[in-house]
Amino acid sequence: MSAAVILAEGVEKWFGAAHVLKGCSLSVSRGEVVVICGPSGSGKSTFIKCMNGLEPFQRGRILVEGVSVGEPATDLPKLRARIGMVFQHFELYPHKSVIENITLAPMHVLKRSRGEAEDGARALLRRVGLADKDRAFPSELSGGQQQRVAIARALAMEPVAMLFDEPTSALDPEMISEVLDVIGQLAAEGMTMVVVTHEMGFARAAADRVAFMDAGRVLEDRPTAEFFENPEAGRSKMFLSKILRH
Amino acid sequence: MQYNWNWGVLFQEPYYGWLLSGLRWTVLVTLGAWTIALMLGTAVGIARTWPNRAVRTLGAAYVEIFRNVPVLLQLFLWFYVLPELVPDGLGRWLKRDLPLPEFWTAVLCLGFYAASRVAEQVRSGIEALSRGQLQAALASGLTLPQAYRLVLLPIGFRLIVPPLTSEFLSIVRTSSVALTIGLLELTAQSRQIENYTFQGFESFAAATALYFGIALAATLLMHLIERRTAIAGMVGKGSLGGV
Numbered sequence: 477m478s479a480a481v482i483l484a485e486g487v488e489k490w491f492g493a494a495h496v497l498k499g500c501s502l503s504v505s506r507g508e509v510v511v512i513c514g515p516s517g518s519g520k521s522t523f524i525k526c527m528n529g530l531e532p533f534q535r536g537r538i539l540v541e542g543v544s545v546g547e548p549a550t551d552l553p554k555l556r557a558r559i560g561m562v563f564q565h566f567e568l569y570p571h572k573s574v575i576e577n578i579t580l581a582p583m584h585v586l587k588r589s590r591g592e593a594e595d596g597a598r599a600l601l602r603r604v605g606l607a608d609k610d611r612a613f614p615s616e617l618s619g620g621q622q623q624r625v626a627i628a629r630a631l632a633m634e635p636v637a638m639l640f641d642e643p644t645s646a647l648d649p650e651m652i653s654e655v656l657d658v659i660g661q662l663a664a665e666g667m668t669m670v671v672v673t674h675e676m677g678f679a680r681a682a683a684d685r686v687a688f689m690d691a692g693r694v695l696e697d698r699p700t701a702e703f704f705e706n707p708e709a710g711r712s713k714m715f716l717s718k719i720l721r722h
Numbered sequence: 723m724q725y726n727w728n729w730g731v732l733f734q735e736p737y738y739g740w741l742l743s744g745l746r747w748t749v750l751v752t753l754g755a756w757t758i759a760l761m762l763g764t765a766v767g768i769a770r771t772w773p774n775r776a777v778r779t780l781g782a783a784y785v786e787i788f789r790n791v792p793v794l795l796q797l798f799l800w801f802y803v804l805p806e807l808v809p810d811g812l813g814r815w816l817k818r819d820l821p822l823p824e825f826w827t828a829v830l831c832l833g834f835y836a837a838s839r840v841a842e843q844v845r846s847g848i849e850a851l852s853r854g855q856l857q858a859a860l861a862s863g864l865t866l867p868q869a870y871r872l873v874l875l876p877i878g879f880r881l882i883v884p885p886l887t888s889e890f891l892s893i894v895r896t897s898s899v900a901l902t903i904g905l906l907e908l909t910a911q912s913r914q915i916e917n918y919t920f921q922g923f924e925s926f927a928a929a930t931a932l933y934f935g936i937a938l939a940a941t942l943l944m945h946l947i948e949r950r951t952a953i954a955g956m957v958g959k960g961s962l963g964g965v
Contacts, residue, residue: 530857557863567858571877571953580872581862613953626858633863 479542481506481637481668482527482559486536489522496522497533498692504637504670509663511679511700512672514689515715520672521564523689524639527670528552528559541636557585560630564642566622568614568629574601575610578629586633593632600628604658620651624658637668644675676719680704688712731921732928741925744911745932751828751897751907752936756890758833759840766837767844768870781841788838793831794899800831801903828900828907836893843885847878880951887944891937908932 482504489497496519504510512520525531527538529545529552538545540555568577578600579593588596601607604624614622623643630638640659644652656678663669663682673679679686679700686703688696688711695709707713731737769781788796801823805816820826851874859869901910912929916922 525857528861530861553860553863553865556861559861561858561861563854563858563861565852565854567852567854569855569858569873569877571880581864584868584872585863615953629862639861 479506480504480539481508481541482670483539484523484527484536485538487523487526487533487538488535489519489526489531489533496692497526499536500689500692500694501536502670502687502694502697504668506636506668507666508668508684509682510670510685510687511683512670512687512689513674513676513679513715513719514695518689519692520689521641524641524670524672527639528556528561530561553585557581557633558636560627560633560635560638562623562626562630562638562640562643564645566614566619566626566646568622568626570614572613573610574606574612574614574617574625577614577625578632581629582632596632597628600631601625603631604628605654618651619647620654623647623651623655627655627658627662631662637670638662640669640671640673642672642674644673674719676704676716688715690715725923727924728919728921729924731915731919732924737915737919737925740906740911740915741908741928741932744906744908744929747825747900747905747907748894748897748909748933749936751825751832751900751905752890752894754829755832755836755893755897758829759836759889759893762833762837763840764844764875766841767848768875770841770845771848771874773866781845785838785841788835789842793835793896794902796835797828797831797899797903801827824900824903824905827903828897828905832893832897832900835896836889839889839892840886843882843889844875844878846885847880847882848874850881851877877953880948880953883944883948883951887941890940890944894933894936894940 480503482502484500484502487497487500488495500519500523502510512524514520522531526533527540527545529550533546540559543555544550545552545555569580572580575594575597578597579590582588582593582596583590598607598610601610604627606621606624606628609617609621609625614625617625643659644655647655652675656675659671660678660682671678671683683700685697686700687694688703688707688709690711696703696707696712698708703712704716707716732741766781766784769777770785772778772781805813807813808816816823855873855877856869859873860866864872897907898909900907901913906914908929912925915925919925
């Protein structure tokens with residue numbers, strides 16, 4: 477197995493007095509798709525946001541391509557530029573058109589020319605099926621379309637890995653599949669990714685491994701087939717039986 | 723009441739000239755103070771929302787000091803006390819050589835005061851955005867200053883155009899306190915006309931109309947700016963599209 481793109485070891489985090497991550501570890505190798513699932517409030521989103529330093533943590537360490545995220549000397553913008561992130565609520569910039577949303581970071585972080593950045597953005601919009609929406613504003617798009625733009629925006633930085641924080645939780649049911657299709661396609665192309673999601677169908681189809689979190693701990697971290705067929709921890713059995721019933 | 727109306731006095735020299743000169747000083751003080759208020763207020767407003775606690779505290783201290791001391795008192799402090807507190811050379815320069823001392827003192831005083839109020843508007847504009855906007859900007863590799871410049875401020879400023887209009891108009895009105903340090907702005911000139919001609923109703927009515935005219939012009943201009951910069955689907959009220 478090649479060196480991990482993302483390696484988290486014993487990450488602990490407190491929000492004030494609340495101990496929200498209690499020694500979380502996870503290793504993501506190049507090309508691997510890891511799904512993190514678990515009940516609300518289990519710390520999944522917080523954990524994934526620690527991976528690119530959006531959330532500080534107090535103990536343990538996280539290495540991205542060997543660079544320590546928590547180290548004060550680390551150039552976080554540089555590190556983040558190599559890790560794409562997609563949020564639950566899309567977080568497109570409302571004052572910028574679709575194409576400007578996508579070209580902003582390539583132009584200001586990678587110092588690409590506008591023309592070059594726009595060419596790349598158009599190619600990505602075709603890839604997510606929104607070639608005709610380049611001049612639209614976020615508010616003019618459906619939730620599913622906004623999330624696909626957000627994925628294109630993250631891909632525009634040509635990341636080595638992608639983090640998805642509940643990418644379909646804020647979507648109407650009929651739009652979930654259009655977003656999952658794009659993410660699944662990325663997975664099939666070999667993108668390294670960590671996906672926090674409740675979509676167990678997606679996990680079964682696309683994930684190499686599934687990690688189950690509850691109350692700030694990673695209770696289980698196993699190959700997808702094993703996880704679904706024979707979950708070890710009692711807590712994940714219960715979770716699966718509830719979530720798979722419908 | 724026996725009162726001899728004479729509106730014609732407003733159009734006679736030298737009174738006509740006095741009014742225009744007063745209007746000119748009021749406009750100049752307001753524009754000067756507004757320039758300082760926008761720049762300094764933006765900086766302090768950013769400081770109020772900066773992740774670093776020490777920076778936030780500094781911003782908060784600025785706002786509390788300049789917002790809570792009466793403007794008139796601040797004006798006296800700038801004009802009478804500051805020259806005594808600074809090193810001798812600078813104090814002498816302030817008292818003796820500074821050209822137009824009433825004007826520049828009024829500009830600085832009103833600018834620093836209004837900056838504290840603009841800062842609070844800027845802060846509220848930034849805080850109206852979801853935390854996710856900043857996270858998205860940072861996650862894409864932008865530095866914190868870039869995230870403010872390219873994402874938070876452009877959206878935040880659009881949200882606060884209406885309250886900023888009020889702040890601007892507030893400076894127009896407050897600039898009249900400058901007469902207490904001898905700046906012959908609009909209110910001072912209208913009082914002077916009253917003193918010379920006893921036509922107080924006419925002169926104060928003229929000042930009122932001119933203040934009103936400035937307010938109207940400013941409101942129209944800001945309204946235009948608001949419409950030009952409006953974001954599709956974002957009708958003020960801090961509702962970010964899709965969230």
